Amino acid sequence: MWKPPERIKFETAVARWPSGEEAAGSRLYSPLTTPNFKLNQRTWVPAMVPWRASEDGDVTEDVIDWYARFAEGRPGAIVIEATGIRDIPSGPLLRISSDRYLSGLQRLTNAVREASGGQTRLFIQLIDFLQIRRRPQPGAFFERFLEVTASHRERLEMEADDEQAVRERLANLEDAELEAVLGPRELEALRHGYRERVTDTHLPGIAALPETLPPLFAQAAARAQQAGFDGIELHYAHAYTMASFLSATNQRDDGYGGPREQRVRLPLEVYRAVRASVGDDYPVGCRFLSDEIIAEGSGIHDACFFATEFARAGMDFLSLSRGGKFDDAKQPKVGWAAYPYTGRSGYECMPAYLSDPQGPWGRNSEPVAMIRGALRAAGFDTPVVSAGGIHSFDQAEALLAGGKADIVGFARQSLADPDWFEKVRLGRGNEVMLCRYSNYCEGLDQKHKQVTCELWDRTELDASDAVLASDGKRRLTAPRWVPRENQ
Ligand SMILES: Cc1cc2nc3c(=O)[nH]c(=O)nc-3n(C[C@H](O)[C@H](O)[C@H](O)COP(=O)(O)O)c2cc1C
Numbered sequence: 001m002w003k004p005p006e007r008i009k010f011e012t013a014v015a016r017w018p019s020g021e022e023a024a025g026s027r028l029y030s031p032l033t034t035p036n037f038k039l040n041q042r043t044w045v046p047a048m049v050p051w052r053a054s055e056d057g058d059v060t061e062d063v064i065d066w067y068a069r070f071a072e073g074r075p076g077a078i079v080i081e082a083t084g085i086r087d088i089p090s091g092p093l094l095r096i097s098s099d100r101y102l103s104g105l106q107r108l109t110n111a112v113r114e115a116s117g118g119q120t121r122l123f124i125q126l127i128d129f130l131q132i133r134r135r136p137q138p139g140a141f142f143e144r145f146l147e148v149t150a151s152h153r154e155r156l157e158m159e160a161d162d163e164q165a166v167r168e169r170l171a172n173l174e175d176a177e178l179e180a181v182l183g184p185r186e187l188e189a190l191r192h193g194y195r196e197r198v199t200d201t202h203l204p205g206i207a208a209l210p211e212t213l214p215p216l217f218a219q220a221a222a223r224a225q226q227a228g229f230d231g232i233e234l235h236y237a238h239a240y241t242m243a244s245f246l247s248a249t250n251q252r253d254d255g256y257g258g259p260r261e262q263r264v265r266l267p268l269e270v271y272r273a274v275r276a277s278v279g280d281d282y283p284v285g286c287r288f289l290s291d292e293i294i295a296e297g298s299g300i301h302d303a304c305f306f307a308t309e310f311a312r313a314g315m316d317f318l319s320l321s322r323g324g325k326f327d328d329a330k331q332p333k334v335g336w337a338a339y340p341y342t343g344r345s346g347y348e349c350m351p352a353y354l355s356d357p358q359g360p361w362g363r364n365s366e367p368v369a370m371i372r373g374a375l376r377a378a379g380f381d382t383p384v385v386s387a388g389g390i391h392s393f394d395q396a397e398a399l400l401a402g403g404k405a406d407i408v409g410f411a412r413q414s415l416a417d418p419d420w421f422e423k424v425r426l427g428r429g430n431e432v433m434l435c436r437y438s439n440y441c442e443g444l445d446q447k448h449k450q451v452t453c454e455l456w457d458r459t460e461l462d463a464s465d466a467v468l469a470s471d472g473k474r475r476l477t478a479p480r481w482v483p484r485e486n487q
């Protein structure tokens with residue numbers, strides 16, 4: 001992952017935790033009531049892919065154990081990982097693209113309800129993503145993947161040669177010569193792996209996204225409702241299709257790109273289709289970016305505009321992330337796919353302990369406060385979820401007290417210690433295992449390995465309830481919390 005050049009080392013520490021009494025009277029542990037849903041406390045576990053679904057995208061026992069473990073901490077809400085809406089093979093990522101996934105998802109909602117004693121609301125994040133291929137072996141790229149065109153022939157002065165001869169010549173060119181012969185997208189396909197963009201409107205499937213996506217999201221949303229989820233989070237963030245429509249880099253000329261008003265059009269149409277399928281009183285919100293953190297990308301003013309449009313359309317909550325784009329991702333190794341959290345935008349999405357003077361904590365807090373301010377100024381009271389480097393009670397409480405957020409998201413901190421919410425509520429904050437922001441978990445995600453936390457995955461491996469990862473060396477869920485006086 002990219003790191004700020006200053007490489008200042010930060011160590012997570014918390015000066016003070018509240019007593020049980022202080023927590024009980026706090027904003028963080030007060031309920032939030034909206035017209036469509038109620039949270040028992042203003043805490044939120046944002047979506048995190050743990051790589052535990054079956055190869056077909058089905059809920060497994062490991063998926064259930066993972067979310068039930070989070071539910072034992074009884075946060076206000078948990079958002080289930082990005083879940084695919086298209087019925088296409090996509091490896092061990094959860095899917096909701098057909099009714100055949102319903103029974104697994106129902107088991108999941110039941111398990112979370114039971115483990116949290118009904119205290120935690122369960123949302124599911126619905127995602128669409130475009131095709132991305134692994135970085136090819138150069139030999140295979142020139143032999144098979146590259147489409148030989150008239151422009152290659154012309155640049156190589158090989159108009160009359162057969163295709164095989166052109167391929168062989170290309171395979172033998174030096175890098176600098178290749179740059180003069182291949183186009184930028186072909187070079188990208190060679191060096192990073194082929195990646196579709198929403199602007200590839202010469203491809204019929206991409207041109208048709210404004211017609212195909214609203215019904216796909218709407219059907220997935222109806223299934224989520226049927227499976228017993230308490231609501232839906234539309235994934236409009238990071239490197240995926242809907243975020244790419246919102247991006248200032250989206251220059252489609254069919255009315256769905258260019259100015260902000262047109263970039264937000266498909267996300268609004270998707271929302272309306274979802275709303276029509278689930279009814280007016282079912283919670284639907286979205287996650288999008290406070291800033292893309294890429295050259296030519298959307299920034300905070302775009303985000304304020306999008307937030308106001310989403311609220312005007314009737315969304316029930318808005319959750320803000322930051323960065324996480326393919327545009328500045330590092331070159332992957334041959335045989336690997338590009339990963340959108342390896343560049344500077346990736347750092348801003350999941351800041352780590354080697355940082356700049358600002359440090360890894362709360363980097364998204366002020367941008368989110370601005371977005372909330374813009375919403376309130378426009379007359380909307382839509383709840384806003386702020387996340388990014390939050391690990392202490394005081395940080396979270398200050399966001400709420402300062403009118404900078406309505407709900408506080410703890411992603412890696414809840415992975416490090418799913419009992420954070422109960423420990424702090426009971427005045428036992430000093431028993432919290434603090435996230436180090438090492439991004440060991442994110443490294444596992446990048447390799448598509450079962451995600452665990454370095455703070456607990458090698459402890460009590462022989463405990464009767466420990467289920468081990470496929471490498472046999474790590475446990476898959478955090479050990480049970482045993483309060484100190486019982487140890
Ligand atoms: C292993 C892992 C998987 C993630 N998967 C998702 C995801 O599926 N959807 C999403 O919107 N964000 C995802 N994120 C980003 C987190 O939700 C969150 O925005 C980010 O970690 C910053 O918050 P934090 O500092 O509280 O961890 C993931 C993060 C991690 C560490």
Ligand code: SF4
Pocket residue numbers: 412413415416434435436437438439440441442452453454455
């Ligand atoms: S591995 Fe654990 S400590 Fe490190 S960033 Fe992830 S959750 Fe935090």
